[in-house]
Amino acid sequence: MRSQSHTSSRPSLSRRQFARLLGAGAACLTALTAQGMEEQLARRMGASVESAKLLPKDPANLILLNSNENAYGPSPAALEALAEAHSVVMRYPDYWADQLQEKLAAFHGFDPAEVVVTCGSTELLKMAAQAFLGPGRRLVLAEPTFEAIVYYGRQTGAEIAKVPVTADHRHDLAAMAEAARARPGLVYVCNPNNPTGTLVAKQALEEFLARVPRESVVLVDEAYFHYADDPAYGSLLDAVHAGSNVVIARTFSKIYALAGLRLGYGVAREELMQQMRVQQVIESWNVAGCAAALASLDDDGWVAQNRERNRSTRAFLSEAMEHRGHACIPSQTNFVCVHVGAPVPPVIEAFRQHGISVGRPFAGLPEHIRVSLGTAEEMEKFVAAFDRVMAAPKPLSAVNSLPAAATPTPLWAPN
Ligand SMILES: Cc1ncc(COP(=O)(O)O)c(C=O)c1O
Known part of the structure; x- marks a missing residue:
């Protein structure tokens, strides 16, 4: 039985057989190009291609710069x-998840037993919280950071220790190591960090590992790995190789642009992996997502192209904002935090009025909006809207009177 599967007793197929299996079903399909698929979806929804892309998510057809998607x-x-x-799709997904697990293991140079395919990386965060936290243990993390782990950590009865980022919006590793000394449990490091876009240098993180208690597990969330271009940055997969108590979380939701298919994965040494694997929902994967992820991993050129597009869009936005006197937190991700010089809720609402959804408010960033990087065209529209939102002599007086956003506060705010 493969380590990925909870239930699999199916014979193993070679990759070629797998490809043939997929291909056989495909013979009855029209040869669909990416554009053809979009058109077909649009027709089925009785909408234009452009609006069909947005319909399921937001009927108002907003430009979505709010969830750090690609x-x-x-x-x-x-x-x-x-x-x-x-x-x-009529088949259960264990066979495809096994293929993906093996491919990811080979891709990163690990044994398949050290890799788990998950329902988005969010499932891995949940599994780690359940495996390594509980009453009498502590979750240590930065504030602000990606908070899903707090939602799951709290459910275990663990104590939550939020450590404010430094004045330049970076992880305060010294304070985090100190906080981790009491009631060791899980330390979460989002690198690069959401929502600040800043990163922790690889060497600093390696030194940090040596300073946290041996019983602690350090979960490094590398969701934005592909977007970082600072030479000091590096994955902590090496630390897993070296046998450290480190879990790496990765996702297909960001540069691979498969957020709607819910696929992520984790890498850790086998003992830690076993503790997490038992927390997983049985068969939490899906066939379509696995097939798309397998193909994505082979398309290096496309990843490089997206990195480059992201880099130039990030530079365009940062320069446009700085030129207007609005400082940005230097970003190593596919989003940028822009200082708007006023409380953000009315600014967010003003952008909505201009057809653009930007990120929600974040703790510790009362005057920054988080803007996900869209296409070049979308970013030009954002800059035009920015000028309109900020233009009035008293820029925010008009929007301050707008009613607060209608959406109720969720149990935890995603993305
Ligand atoms: C840092 C970080 N980790 C994890 C996630 C969850 O992503 P997913 O569950 O789609 O893999 C996100 C989503 O925005 C994120 O920003």
Whole structure:
């Protein structure tokens, strides 16, 4: 039985057989290009291609710069695999998840037993919280950071220790190591960090590992790994190789643009992995997502192209904002925090009035809006809207009187 599967007793197929299986079903499909698929979806929804893209998420057809997605969509190879996967969606996904687990293990140079495929990386965060936290243990994390782990950590009865970031919006590793000394449990380091966009240098993180108690597990969330270009940055997969108490979380939701297919993965040494694996929902994967992820991993050129697009869009936005006198937190991700010089809730609402959804308010960033990087065209629209929102002699007086956003506060705010 493979380490990935909870239930699998199926014979193993070779990759070629797998490809043939997908291909057989695909023979009855029209050859769908990425554009063809979009058109077909649009027709079925009785909408334009542009609005069909947005309909399921937001009927108001907002430009979505709020959830750090990849606006350019998945690689053509992933779209093709998705079209083919329609022929096998009647099957349970364990076989495909096994293939993906093996491919990821080979991709990163690990044993498959050290890799788990999850329902978004969010499932891995939940599994880690359940495995390594509980009453009498402590979750240590930065504030602000990605908070899903707090939601799951709290459910275990663990104590939550939030350590404010430094004045330059970076993890305060010294204070985090200190906080981790009491009631060791889980330390969460989002690197690069959401929502600040800043990173922890690889060497600093390695030194940090040596300073946290041996019983602690350090979960490094590398969701934005591909977007970082600071030479001091590096994955902590090496630390897993070295046998440290480190869990790495990765996702297919960001550069691979498969957020809606809910696929992520984790890497850790086998003993830690076993403790997390028992917390996983049985068969939490999906065939279509696995097929798209398998194809995405082969498309290096497309990843490089997206990195480059992101880099130039990030530079464009940062320069446009700085030029207008609005400082940005230097970002190593696919989003940028812009200082607007006023409380953010009315600014967020004003952008909505201009057809643009930006990120929600974040603790510790009362005057910054988080802007996810969209396409070049979307960013030009954002800059034009920014000028309109900020233009009036008393820029925010008009929007201060707007009613607060209608959406109720969720149990935890995503993204
Ligand atoms: C840092 C970080 N980790 C994890 C996630 C969850 O992503 P997913 O569950 O789609 O993999 C997000 C989503 O925005 C994120 O920003």
